Amino acid sequence: MRRNFRVCTSCGHHFKVSGKERLDQLANFESWNELWPELRAADPLQFTDLEPYTKRVEKAEAKGLTEALVAGDLSVGRQPCVAAAMDFGFLGGSMGSVVGEKLLRACDRAAERRVPLIVISASGGARMQEGVLALMQMSKTVVGFEALHEAAVPVISVLAHPTTGGVWASFAALGDVTYAEPGALVSFSGPRVIEQTTREKLAPDFGLAETQLRNGQVDDVVDRRELNERLERVMRILSRESSPEPPLAMQWAQQGASRAQRAARAVPRMSRRIRERLRRGEGPQ
């Protein structure tokens, strides 16, 4: 299972993956360094619902999870990047102050290192136990994405099951490239809330990745087993030029002779002057 990226070999179902294992997958199970594991949830509201917030956090931490977002430096194939993955196992992947702060730092780090940022989301939304401070992580994470915008550093957003609420309504929707995993629910409001509010039965494919692709909300639905390849390609495409200006002129010169002859052969109708220019490898204009 682990080596098959937690995708069922028989039906292709995508099972949930923890944050750390996500980064293992991205790093192709090579080692990577976790960033900012020292950031931990506080309890600014001294919040208790059916259970105290601190208790919930302790339980989650006891499972060996640091928080609902794990960040690290790694390489996907040959492309170095900063990666962050949400962990649904930590309070439903909810976005509280730690998620916001870590993601902001990840953005700043990617901007500074000038490497792409990859974020894999899996979240029920804002962490209610942090009240309005959780809501404010929506704007905080978008500020992080804006830092990437200003630094011209690409960000790729990957939506795993489920990407909902304040996560989908903030950074997760703002990738330069956005992929969703097969069958992932991608929605701002939850299906139950929608059915209760509108008293309408939702279609079985409501909000699924495949539906959101048709709705123009994501670039593609990508099988997890092919994700690394796709991410690597996107990063390779968007990477800076290996050498800004020379290649063009060089290619021009190098290709001049052979290409020009092929082109000239292909275009007997073009004017003699042009044909001669092409033959001399001077280019058409």
Add this chain to the structure above:
Amino acid sequence: MRRNFRVCTSCGHHFKVSGKERLDQLANFESWNELWPELRAADPLQFTDLEPYTKRVEKAEAKGLTEALVAGDLSVGRQPCVAAAMDFGFLGGSMGSVVGEKLLRACDRAAERRVPLIVISASGGARMQEGVLALMQMSKTVVGFEALHEAAVPVISVLAHPTTGGVWASFAALGDVTYAEPGALVSFSGPRVIEQTTREKLAPDFGLAETQLRNGQVDDVVDRRELNERLERVMRILSRESSPEPPLAMQWAQQGASRAQRAARAVPRMSRRIRERLRRGEGPQ
């Protein structure tokens, strides 16, 4: 009829208005100067369909019309502006090179004078007799609107019946504020073309101003008899401050005493320190 803005007094039907009469209306029948009447259609394609293009232009000019767009300097109420109105009577208000050039000049003039531009559209679209050069007036007029954008000068687009084709798909859709006249057809493709292509019968209210308001495409449907008032208000709102900075400070000082006392009376619960600050007219913070 003329004094009633060519709106039927009994049913409110908006009849077509020529370009010049449009500017008469905007100027409240005061005098105004026509701009660039010397620009006239050429015949770059030496175009003939059922009739030569030059013949069509001659006939239209014989009616006393200069071109499908008339521009002038005028004031709507107390608000000076540059105004341009299309004339459906001139080859169906079609946009050829003269319309493009005149509108571009009108944009530049408004930008330079720093007064708003008002454009009233009534057009079947690009002027086919000028071929691809007519198509290029779409980009040309948008360049004009961009000059207004860079100069921070507002442009108000008024859509009269009909505003279709390349006019609706270029500048007419890009007003900072966009009004449509009651019953005006606002559509890129003509209803007949749509019915022929899709083999569907269109709804009777297809593309009408009222429908396009629901569709979010225009800000309001405005009766022609109220148009001047609305335009004047918009221009008044968007005009530069009469004196950039002082009024705020002055108002603050002037209003200090009386307003502060009313506020303090209204807010007995506020802290004593604040109440005292307000009483002294110092403002709350």
Add this chain to the structure above:
Amino acid sequence: MSTSAGDAMRRIGNAITPHEPQSTDQIWEIVQLARHQDRPYPLDYIPRLLSDFEELRGDRLYRDDPAIVAGIGRYHDMPVVVIGQQKGRDTQERTYRNFGMSGPEGYRKAMRVMALAEKIGAPVITLIDTPGAFPGADAEQRGQGGAIATSIRTMLRLSVPTVAIVVGEGSSGGAIALGVADRVMMLQNSTYSVISPEGGSAILWRDAAKSQLAAAAFQPTAANCYRWGVVDSVIPEPDGGAHRDHDAAAELLDRYLLRALTELREIPGSERRRQRHVRFRRIGSYRELALADTSAVVSGQTKGPP
């Protein structure tokens, strides 16, 4: 920028004492006041604040969303853009305005009007009052999440002065979508929260009837939001609540708004935007363990601005 109580105490001149006692009853009373049906809505403030107003409609994409009112107006001789969430007062208007719950078209209308503000250099004023963005299948289909996200982004990118004021109920992503401003203020009896009390109680207590309990847990009051650094000012209301005297409420709001805009206009656009980014970067409350020994809490205090 969640701050310690002491920090908040040091901010002088704010009308609300940071440590007003807030019992469950008191919080619930504020929740009720924030939603009072006679409470002034944006369309009540607008004619009182502006000498001229022209409503602008439609997102230029799909439809006009009446849950958000947007337009241009003249405020103390300045052109301004005002965007407000409008719940509707009577049943008919509430239905028309969908109880102030906007679809993506509402946020997209807001962004379109913000672009006009940016063009003409007019400040943007948002008036927040919504139980949340509309939870509907069609809203999701047309990108409710992306609409909120891009609205946040648009507000971060503006170079004109921006002020957001929570005038009633500011719940959920539907509120923050219009809340990312240079100055964020709350009316004394308004609320600002991650979710409505009803929504929160249904999810956390699995019982929609526990909304008072939820409200007490969320503590969505202006005093708390000020204490946490979520809002910069609390605007006092007339005695008994803004619904008692719309004129006086508007006058108080006017005073704070004018002061804020006067200050903001002194700052160059790029610097104002930078400060706005810094402001929203700082908000949050977390612990930072010692690097070597992740089990020891080094700093229990919340992170915040100096």
Add this chain to the structure above:
Amino acid sequence: MSTSAGDAMRRIGNAITPHEPQSTDQIWEIVQLARHQDRPYPLDYIPRLLSDFEELRGDRLYRDDPAIVAGIGRYHDMPVVVIGQQKGRDTQERTYRNFGMSGPEGYRKAMRVMALAEKIGAPVITLIDTPGAFPGADAEQRGQGGAIATSIRTMLRLSVPTVAIVVGEGSSGGAIALGVADRVMMLQNSTYSVISPEGGSAILWRDAAKSQLAAAAFQPTAANCYRWGVVDSVIPEPDGGAHRDHDAAAELLDRYLLRALTELREIPGSERRRQRHVRFRRIGSYRELALADTSAVVSGQTKGPP
């Protein structure tokens, strides 16, 4: 910038002789070649031009429109954004791609991808091949006109290098929506026109069967568009037309495109944008009468660039 024939003659090095004779038959042949079902479409050029390509889908608003293909790719070691109108080769693909007739969503997808280009500083390459924007009631409802208009505006605002290439049929607003670039080129046997011959004949001759006549009247050929200053270069095609040899066609296109991008990258972004605006300002052909006597033609020549 409609120019006199002499002016065009003076431009050297263009593959097409400005005065190639163009009879009705010859024009109709070009119209047929431009629409030849084996003619290379964007998805034929893309793998030949780019070493990597990743398609991006959806407008983030309503849906994905397959009539326009958009994506990022690696072109001569540069990241580029490519946007192309894709007609579809067989019946099934044509239906899927709506014959290259885009709804507003197609143009909005294009704009979204242009925003990515602007962020990362990548040139934008558009490949134009459409009978026009889709004429449908639903497209109108969702703002077909505004989508085209804002696409034109977006292309005018970009600061990255932009090249538009008419590879097949460039008809109507659907074509210019993607045509407002620093350099505009046409393939030798492509067409660029205000409307398709069929559309034009139905309207002007009131007879859809008069399309050959309409084509002859519109003269939508590369030679004419070059003569009128609508396009900057005409890209030669392999003997007999691009459909005969996709590889050779792509290689010729590559040569012109690379040269254009190489030149454009030397110009600072703001200057490039200024020049782009100037370029599109100049296009048109009109007379200017004497001011005093509006009946006398002073200048019969068309206006154009120096």
